[in-house]
Amino acid sequence: MSKEKKAGGRPKKKYEKKRIVAGICAIAVAVVFLFSCLYPVISRASAVDDAKAARDKAKQELDDIKNKKTNLVKAYADFDSQLTAVEDEVAAITADIKNTKEEIERKAIELEEAEANTAAYEEEFKTRARIMYENGSTSYLEVLFGAESFSDLLERMEVVGSILDYDREVLDKYVESQKIIKNAKEEQEQLLERQNSQQRSLELKQEQLEITLEKQQVLIDELSDDEDLAAKAYAAAEKKYEEEERKAQEEIRRKQLESQKSALASNYTGGKFCWPAPSGVRITSPFGYRYHPISHTYSLHRGIDISTAYGTNILATEDGVVIIAQYNSSYGRYISINHGNGYTTLYAHNSQLLVSPGQTVKRGQVIAKAGSTGNSTGPHCHFEVSYNGNLQNPLNYLN
Numbered sequence: 063m064s065k066e067k068k069a070g071g072r073p074k075k076k077y078e079k080k081r082i083v084a085g086i087c088a089i090a091v092a093v094v095f096l097f098s099c100l101y102p103v104i105s106r107a108s109a110v111d112d113a114k115a116a117r118d119k120a121k122q123e124l125d126d127i128k129n130k131k132t133n134l135v136k137a138y139a140d141f142d143s144q145l146t147a148v149e150d151e152v153a154a155i156t157a158d159i160k161n162t163k164e165e166i167e168r169k170a171i172e173l174e175e176a177e178a179n180t181a182a183y184e185e186e187f188k189t190r191a192r193i194m195y196e197n198g199s200t201s202y203l204e205v206l207f208g209a210e211s212f213s214d215l216l217e218r219m220e221v222v223g224s225i226l227d228y229d230r231e232v233l234d235k236y237v238e239s240q241k242i243i244k245n246a247k248e249e250q251e252q253l254l255e256r257q258n259s260q261q262r263s264l265e266l267k268q269e270q271l272e273i274t275l276e277k278q279q280v281l282i283d284e285l286s287d288d289e290d291l292a293a294k295a296y297a298a299a300e301k302k303y304e305e306e307e308r309k310a311q312e313e314i315r316r317k318q319l320e321s322q323k324s325a326l327a328s329n330y331t332g333g334k335f336c337w338p339a340p341s342g343v344r345i346t347s348p349f350g351y352r353y354h355p356i357s358h359t360y361s362l363h364r365g366i367d368i369s370t371a372y373g374t375n376i377l378a379t380e381d382g383v384v385i386i387a388q389y390n391s392s393y394g395r396y397i398s399i400n401h402g403n404g405y406t407t408l409y410a411h412n413s414q415l416l417v418s419p420g421q422t423v424k425r426g427q428v429i430a431k432a433g434s435t436g437n438s439t440g441p442h443c444h445f446e447v448s449y450n451g452n453l454q455n456p457l458n459y460l461n
């Protein structure tokens with residue numbers, strides 16, 4: 063409670079109202095001012111984030127299409143080998159059918175011959191029997207009547223009977239072999255029927271596979287078109303992301319240069335910096351051009367990467383004033399410090415920031431906790447040194 067309110071009184075209230083309005087205005091102006099100061103940084107960070115999200119989405123879409131296409135191409139190859147197998151089967155059955163037809167033709171000829179042979183022998187037998195009968199007295203009968211005794215008669219009858227039996231036997235053989243050939247021919251004809259129906263079903267299968275393959279090809283072509291579009295979209299998104307990153311880097315560089323003009327810049331007068339990440343000594347990636355494991359392109363590595371344990375201390379390498387302490391999608395949570403005389407340092411991928419912009423820091427002061435935020439594959443400290451806005455090899459400044 064304010065004393066003024068306790069005192070009360072109309073005129074005072076009016077005065078109070080004016081003060082409240084003025085206060086609100088002042089706060090509003092302050093908020094607008096603060097926001098307009100922060101806006102470029104916020105909008106730049108979110109522009110990079112948005113561009114990165116769009117790039118990742120475009121990449122995902124492209125990968126999805128590629129996976130689908132790979133599966134379709136695999137399926138196509140599978141159907142294609144099925145078709146080849148069926149084509150081979152059709153060729154084989156067609157050859158079998160040709161053989162069977164030839165066999166049937168051969169059997170038909172054999173049968174014709176056998177029938178002719180049978181007919182001829184039959185004719186011969188009939189003729190012989192007729193002659194025997196017609197010349198009964200001189201042939202069979204003569205033979206029979208010529209018997210001298212009953213036993214002789216029986217013997218002679220047997221002989222005549224044997225002749226007839228022999229003829230019949232030969233004839234039977236002819237008929238039998240004719241029957242065998244006929245059966246064989248019929249078997250071949252039945253085989254041909256089966257082979258024909260097999261051929262028809264194989265041809266149907268072949269036709270269906272050809273239709274399937276055509277459809278698959280259409281799908282693959284469509285996906286190839288989609289893939290081209292997605293690849294273009296991805297390339298554009300990647301370019302946009304790189305552009306936004308470049309702008310973000312420029313913004314950092316601008317701030318670093320700007321900070322040099324400020325009167326509160328401390329004075330780094332040369333000499334070695336202290337090691338920024340005492341938990342690690344191993345440099346996993348040096349300063350300079352390198353193949354990037356995530357973007358798969360050659361690019362300038364702006365600093366050195368020092369392997370760290372997660373959550374360990376990150377130190378200010380020299381006395382200075384914090385210029386930037388914020389997040390962006392590449393650096394993650396990062397800090398930049400102005401050491402004066404044109405020198406700035408930058409510490410990226412932290413899990414936690416312990417200082418704020420404008421804050422004065424001492425050499426060796428804990429400014430952050432190590433982490434793997436932003437464009438990073440594991441906990442490490444990415445450390446940069448700039449002189450008058452130009453990147454330096456940090457190893458030249460470290461113990």
Ligand SMILES: [Zn+2]
Nearest residue numbers: 365366367444
């Ligand atoms: Zn790095």
